[in-house]
Amino acid sequence: MSRNRSRTVIIAAGLLVLFPMTAASCDDEAPGVRLGTATLGTVDEIVEAPGTVVARTAATLTAPAAGTLTDLLVEPGEKVAEGDVLAVIHSPELERRRDAAKKALDQAPSGGGVPTGTSGFTAVRERTDKQAGKAFEQAAEAADQIADPELKKALKRQVDAAREQYAAASEAAGAAVRSVQRGVASLSRAVGALSAAQRLQTEQAYELADAAVDALTLRAPVAGVVQLGGTAPAAPSSLSGLLESGGQLPQSAGAAGAAGVDTTIPEGGFVAAGAPVLTVVDTSRLGLSAEVDETDVLLVETGVKARVELDAAPGATYAATVRSTDLLPTTSARGGVSYRVRLDLAAGSYAGTEEAAPAPRPGMSAVIRLSVRQATSAVTVPASAVLSKDGQDTVWIVDDGRYRAAGVRLGVQGEDTVQVLSGVDAGQQIVVGGADRVEAGAEVR
Structure with missing residues (x-):
């Protein structure tokens, strides 16, 4: 037919x-x-499609700056909870910047230590603006060392927000000086405005430098199993949820190194900025990614049941349920059009026995048979x-x-x-x- x-x-x-x-x-x-x-x-009626076992989340932590991996607190295969400290990197450059910012903060005026003449005000304001610009440039440079675009964007937003706050404070100080020059404001008002601008500049410089140093402590963004290094190119990591509360600056994702090169970094070894240190893989809820041909995809609905066979587990069958179907298509190397169908994967067993099938691993190849229709x-x-x-x-x-x-x-x-x-x-x-x-x-x- x-x-x-x-x-x-x-x-x-x-x-x-x-x-x-x-x-x-x-x-x-x-x-x-x-x-x-x-x-x-x-x-x-069964629609058969090729697929791959996927982890719901795989987050790779990379070094935000060059330094030494002083502490590696987990072993490969170890299970960790979200927020656990996994590794610590020592970066003399970032720590030096933070120490300098802390010293400047301690020396910042808090209502005194500013000139009394308007010409002196102008000179101090210009010097403070220059210091602020340098601090923001250094913070932006630290952000540029983050490999993941989303995380880099988040840190740069923090830098931009600090820059805008300082610009407003600096303008307020300038306006106060101009008011004194016109004789419509008191000198104490100008002193207070300039002191506030100086104080804000040093506080923001310290907070940005401290955030960069805090990022050297790598924490688990999700609960899961640890593996050293980054993910393979065929399995890009998902980094949703890496922005954590409490001022912790999240880490970025990294890519795997060249074929034949061990990219794992030993404790005490040098780590380059952006190098992948370790990856946390959430295997608590495994799923499947299936490629369904355009001629069949309209039959596949959410909730459809499926039976799954893995190349790695001959004779075993796993249960699965369709979670969603992508709206946009993908094009195969042969030019055919297919749609990605995502499924939740359940436990498996061997046919005719009560023996449980082995737990799959992300990346394993699968044949997925979707029960799209039934007539009784x-x-x-x-x-x-x-x-x-x-x-x-x-x-x-x-x-x-x-x-x-x-x-x-x-x-x-x-x-x-x-x-x-x-x-x-x-x-x-x-x-x-x-x-x-x-x-x-x-x-x-």
């Missing part, structure tokens, strides 16, 4: 009654023609009995000892068995093989 697709398979619970090919039966059939009977049964108590015929005649699905039936073409409307269908909604009744004798040798009105011999 030409309209059946190779990806779709039918499992039918119901017997197809075929006349045995004995010498007596051959007397009633044309040469090469086989007869059978339409039956009642249950038909499941349905009239079924073999797919070989259906042919297209003048654009109409047709089945040859035996009527009063002669062959007659009956137009049919199909329901659930596949390679082996199809559901007939109209045109053929259960128990009716039909041609199940050699339909191309049958002529309308010919007598069944």
Whole structure:
């Protein structure tokens, strides 16, 4: 049947009654023609698709600055909770910047230590603006060392916000000085405004420098299992939820190194800015990513059940449920269009036994059979009995000892068995093989 697709398979619970090919039966059939009977049964339509086991989250922590991995507090394969400290990096450059910012903060004026003349005010303001600009540039440089674009953007937003706050304070100080020059404000007001601007500048410089140093303590952004280094190129990490509360600056994701090169960093080893240190993989809820052909995807709905087989676990079958289907397509290397279907993966077992199947690992190849439709108590015929005649699905039936073409409307269908909604009744004798040798009105011999 030409309209059946190779990806779709039918499992039918119901017997197809075929006349045995004995010498007596051959007397009633044309040469090469086989007869059978339409039956009642249950038909499941299965859409088969290739897929991959995926972890719901895999977050790679990278070094925000060059330094030394002084403490590696976990072992590969160890389970960690969200927020656990996993490693500490020592970066003399960032720590030096923080110490200098702390010293400047301690020396910042708090209402005094500013000039009394307006020309002195202008000079101090210019010097403070220059110091603030340098501090913001250093913070922006630290942000540029973050490898992940989203995390880099978050730190730069923090720098931009500090820059805007300081600009407003500096402008307020300038306005106060201009008011003194025009004789419409007191000198104490200008002193207070300039002191506030100086204090804000040093506080922001220290907070940004401290955030950069705090980022050297790598914490688990999610609960999961630790592996050293980054993720493989074929399995990009998901970094949602890495922005943590409490002032902890999140880490960025890193990529794997060149093939044949061990990119894991030992304790005490040098680490370059942006180098992946370790990855936390959340394996508590494994899923599947399936590629469903465009000709089948409209049959796949949320909640559809599936059976899964893994290349790595021959003989084992796993259960799965469709969670979502992507709206936008993907294009295969051969030019075909498919849609990514995401499924939740459950435990598996070996057929005919109570033995539990092994837990899959992310990245394993899978064959996914989605039960997209089912017809119960349905009239079924073999797919070989259906042919297209003048654009109409047709089945040859035996009527009063002669062959007659009956137009049919199909329901659930596949390679082996199809559901007939109209045109053929259960128990009716039909041609199940050699339909191309049958002529309308010919007598069944």
